[in-house]
Amino acid sequence: MKLSGMASALIFTAGLAACNAGTGASENAKEQAATADAASVIVDLRVRENADADYVSVTDFTVPSSHEIGDGMMPYEGIGWENGLVGYRLYLDGRLVSDIFGKQAPDPALGTIAEYGSYHDLAPWGMDVLKVGPSLGLGGIGVMRGDQPEQFGTVPELSASISESGSAAGAFTITTGGIEGPSGNTGGFVADYTIGSASPLTRVKVTANGELPLATGVVMHDGAELLQSGASDGTWRYVGTWGDTQSENKDGLGMAVFYRADQATYGGLANSTHYVAFKQPKFEYAFLASWERDLSGVKSRQAFEALLTQELAALEGATE
Numbered sequence: 001m002k003l004s005g006m007a008s009a010l011i012f013t014a015g016l017a018a019c020n021a022g023t024g025a026s027e028n029a030k031e032q033a034a035t036a037d038a039a040s041v042i043v044d045l046r047v048r049e050n051a052d053a054d055y056v057s058v059t060d061f062t063v064p065s066s067h068e069i070g071d072g073m074m075p076y077e078g079i080g081w082e083n084g085l086v087g088y089r090l091y092l093d094g095r096l097v098s099d100i101f102g103k104q105a106p107d108p109a110l111g112t113i114a115e116y117g118s119y120h121d122l123a124p125w126g127m128d129v130l131k132v133g134p135s136l137g138l139g140g141i142g143v144m145r146g147d148q149p150e151q152f153g154t155v156p157e158l159s160a161s162i163s164e165s166g167s168a169a170g171a172f173t174i175t176t177g178g179i180e181g182p183s184g185n186t187g188g189f190v191a192d193y194t195i196g197s198a199s200p201l202t203r204v205k206v207t208a209n210g211e212l213p214l215a216t217g218v219v220m221h222d223g224a225e226l227l228q229s230g231a232s233d234g235t236w237r238y239v240g241t242w243g244d245t246q247s248e249n250k251d252g253l254g255m256a257v258f259y260r261a262d263q264a265t266y267g268g269l270a271n272s273t274h275y276v277a278f279k280q281p282k283f284e285y286a287f288l289a290s291w292e293r294d295l296s297g298v299k300s301r302q303a304f305e306a307l308l309t310q311e312l313a314a315l316e317g318a319t320e
Contacts, residue, residue: 041083041197043162043170044110047074055114062159063092076119076128079160079172080110081193085294086200087126088138090174090193094154095132097140100255102129102247102291122249129247129291130255135219135272138255139202139287141191142275144213145182149267149275152179157188170195179212187212189281200288200296201258201311208281215267216285217275218255221246226274227256227305228266229312236315237261238308239274242301252292254304258315259285286315 046055055075067073078092080101087101087110101119103109109125119128134151136142142149156178164171177188187210195202208214217239220226224243229236240256247253257276259266263283264276276285290298290307298304 040108041081041170041195042108042110043079043081043172045074045079045160045162045172046111048072060159060161061092063155065156067093069093069095075113075115076110079174081170081172081195081202082108082110083195083197083200085296086289086291088202088289090140090160092158092160095140095151096155096158096174096176097132097135097137097142097151098287099128099132099137100130100253100289100291102126102249102253102289102294104291104293104295106295120248126291126293127249129249129253130219130289131221131248132219133272136215136217136275137219138289139204139216139218139257139285141189141204141206142215142217142273143179143181144215144277147267148270149215149217149273149277150271155179163192164194179210181210181212183211185212186210189214199311199314200290201286201314202288203284203286205284206278206282211281213277214283215275215277216257216259216287217273218257218287220269220272220274225301227254227301227308229308234312234316235260235262236312237266238312239266239276240304240308241274242304244301247291249293252299254290254298254301254307255287256289256308257285257287258312259283286311 046057048055078090080089084106089099103126105125113119155176159175162172171194174191189208192205224241224246227240229238238256238258242254244252259276264278267275267277290296292299
């Protein structure tokens with residue numbers, strides 16, 4: 001396995017898109033939000049050659065065919081990105097879906113995760129707050145097989161590349177190939193992920209080939225409530241969930257996927273996923289999460305819905 005270079009930390013000052021509407025956020029939450037304003041945000045990609053080797057930061061990595069889930073090649077099984085509000089990871093294997101690292105402190109934390117499994121317990125920085133299972137997690141890219149969105153299962157060609165760092169944004173690219181579609185054809189896609197400094201929102205732009213019927217979505221857990229934007233003249237829609245005990249810590253967690261109505265269609269609930277099926281090979285979408293313990297001050301369904309309204313308006317304003 002070849003390690004292609006040392007990764008430069010993707011660091012920039014993190015702001016905060018706090019959501020206080022409908023909840024009357026406390027002064028303490030506002031003080032915490034101000035602390036988050038001063039935090040850094042990074043993209044973290046580390047690998048090792050064997051179980052006795054140290055993890056090495058890289059900017060580019062092609063996943064070898066020998067990689068198996070749980071072998072410890074990467075400290076948390078993929079690439080991660082975080083700001084002062086939230087962290088995410090993308091599994092670099094046949095699952096290729098996104099997970100959430102809830103943060104209760106603003107400082108970068110993903111680089112401190114060195115052992116498989118340690119992030120499942122609540123630590124001062126936070127923890128893995130989402131159970132993904134066979135679903136598409138939060139904003140994961142999957143394939144439609146019949147009427148059901150599923151993880152790919154096998155991704156023969158898979159690479160990741162950190163491409164941008166700066167004071168206001170960071171980016172990385174996932175490139176895939178050789179994925180078998182439902183009709184036996186093969187294809188792949190290039191997905192560009194970007195995150196800004198002031199919001200939990202990650203944006204994704206995808207170009208696919210090989211006629212793969214792609215989808216994304218939000219995992220649905222017992223007790224969670226479905227949230228959807230109303231029909232409007234706008235370009236963007238969202239589908240999401242809020243649950244008072246939805247997180248792996250059994251406390252409040254909200255998640256949502258944003259999509260363009262001219263590029264995708266909400267399909268309902270299947271495979272534990274409220275899914276969105278894409279109509280064309282080139283599309284964009286976005287996703288976010290907010291945990292009750294993070295610094296956003298969002299601790300209720302009403303506050304989370306207000307955050308979604310705010311982010312929806314921002315996406316509309318950014319669309320040409």
